[in-house]
Amino acid sequence: MSMAFKNIVIIRNIFVLFCILITTASIAQRKLQQKVPEKTRILFLFDGSGSMLEPWGRPNQNKINIAKSILTQIVDSLQQNNNLELALRIYGHRSPREANNCKDTWLEVPFKPKNHKLIIDKINEIKPKGVTPITYSLEQAAKDFPPNAGYRNIVILITDGIESCGGDLCATSRELQKKGVFLRPYIIGLGLRAEKTLDCAGKYISAETPQEFHEELNKAIQSTFSKTTVSIELLDARNQPTETNVNVSFMNSLTGMSMYDFVHYRDVQGNPDSVQVDPVIDYDLVVNTTPPVTKRNVTIEIGKHNVIRIPVPQGNIAIQQEGRKDNSLEAIVREKDKTEVINVQRSNETFRYLTGKYEVETLTLPRRKFTVDVQFNKTQNIYLPSPGIVNFNTISTGYGSLYEVAADGTQQWVCNLNNQKANFTLTLLPGRYKIVFRVRNSAGSKFTGFKNFELASGETKMINVFN
Incomplete structure (x- = not known):
């Protein structure tokens, strides 16, 4: 087969694939497009x-x-x-x-x-x-x-x-x-x-x-027959409509039911697209940022094109741990001084939040808490050192806890120990620790043992509690 003929075949295949993709996208738009019934x-x-x-x-x-x-x-x-x-x-x-x-x-x-x-x-x-x-x-x-x-x-x-x-x-x-x-x-x-x-x-x-x-x-x-359209302008910290790619929900104000759900879109000129809504209903508008922003009792003029402007300035939080390439580490994210969890973010993931203060709690041993001030269009990075590994030997099964010891000698509970095994392993952040343990069949509290140890980043250590 000549090189020219091979090139023709390749071009033809690319063209066929392009046509298939365009047709598939067109069919998907026709199938999924939300419309007001005629x-x-x-x-x-x-x-x-x-x-x-x-x-x-x-x-x-x-x-x-x-x-x-x-x-x-x-x-x-x-x-x-x-x-x-x-x-x-x-x-x-x-x-x-x-x-x-x-x-x-x-x-x-x-x-x-x-x-x-x-x-x-x-x-x-x-x-x-x-x-x-x-x-x-x-x-x-x-x-x-x-x-x-x-x-x-x-x-x-x-x-x-x-x-x-x-x-x-x-x-x-x-x-x-x-x-x-x-x-x-x-x-x-x-x-x-x-x-x-x-x-x-x-x-x-x-x-x-x-x-x-x-x-x-x-x-x-x-x-009931008036065509009514809406454009949503999602405003950044400069009141410019640059935010996009966020789910927007039109909620029935009376029933709380979702009537229309759209992923916000801006064209190459930066203009948000128009969506048609039913003018018979009164709406609350929910922009599903993290956390969400709700605009109650949105005024929509019947038979006209409506532009609704909602401030949703956003920035990013990224969590990284030294030596960790996967995203298996998780962190709980809350708004500062609030108890509700708004997200569980993984390591090596950059996630967008509304600008403001947040508390990020990593699900490590021990847990670490960070106060983060998310600023418009900036990424706030949280870095954790690589952990170490501790192999514990307690001679026999029993009961105990692990504490982290601060520089001033105060201690903070980290976790309870495995009471089903005499040998177990924990992955811990570097620091100073104390293990407190009593063997199951011991004759009293006086037989409780403890041991202090330090763990460096990336270190593997063996701890024999009673030696």
Whole structure:
């Protein structure tokens, strides 16, 4: 085979490999990319209780007639949206108030494409009668959404009163959101003043006039279709957006559930990329640095591109032990003056932390503690000398401890000794030590033996306790 032909084969193979890598990356992006579903289901949970007969806003008009008129107009206007399915559940409209029927809730029109006329006809048939079983209705609404994936499930609750059947609306709503049945509900109160407490169940909106109801209902629906994007700028110590390659989590503020998880990315120009998020939800933003940084109740403008700036200046800690090439040595890392362990770092590993003071405790014998001041874009090195090896002979099995002896003669407990073997080995940092030991079958404490010794870095030593 000629050299020219060999070169052609090599080039061809490299080209094929390149194409495979590009194709694999493209497939991976398509498979793993997190998106807001294109299709949406909206369930109107509508109040048909007796209180809806009260006058409201306009002369000779009551709440039910005004709400019917506005809702039917909006349902009719949604007929051209092919990515939307609607359903209608009504409560409090079949049993009279005297019956106090707290299960008076019905899925009158289930989800189905092009069912707008059925919904409008059913809305126009409503004759308010009964009580207000909102919580039970919301529980039943969980069964109204078909189980197939690829949809955003939205509830728009329209009510003129609060729960009248003793249910815990907020707890029920949170539980159903955690299970992923639907996103944060919209709750539109018709003439309800001082009912902000319903915010714990969803996004509460007070519509004190018919005009406000029309505007807020339309706004709630439009917001579900508004493309909303976010860029996260992770700021360094100079307030420049240079930090990156950190996991960022968008958490549901109400449920605490993770909605989106991204590994932060900056392009060659240094710009962070944009991610699309669902504007229906309120978010807490968690930047998973060490330790993590949380920004509560992030304000996201619906239908716009949002830039969120979060300071996360970082530096490094590196742990090295003389003569050790592997990463088997571990160290516990805590924030200074705090007890929570934030990381277990290995030797010969450089790890990034937020700037600040930390306490690093090496899991050596004996343990060593270091206070480290992590500074922006700098690496703080912790160096340990190579250990030595001590072979102990205690004649027989028994009980004892090892102490490290300081220059002033004070001692610090290091570890208990193996009570199952008369000969054992310990790997220790260089220093001065004392072993205290009593043989298992000895006749009293007076037979306790001890021995002082020194150990140099890299030294191997034999200690006979009773010689």
